[in-house]
Amino acid sequence: MDKNKVNQCVESLCQSGCEAVRATITSMEMDLRSAQTQDLDQHEYEAVLNELRSIMSVYDKPTD
Secondary structure, X not given: OOHHHHHHHHHHXXXXXXXXXXXXXXXXXXXXXXXXXXXXXXXXXXXXXXXXXXXXXXXXXXXX
């Protein structure tokens, strides 16, 4: 797995904003590849999806 490729993909996707990342996560969960994810192998694809989920979990936590 190319961690640099994964990091670059995550950074690129995150530059689109929270709503776009949420939509990307939904698409990726349905295994719908986008232009940014089409060159990833399965392990890289899963790593990107997990990283995006992790990043967005910070924003999705309920506030007290």
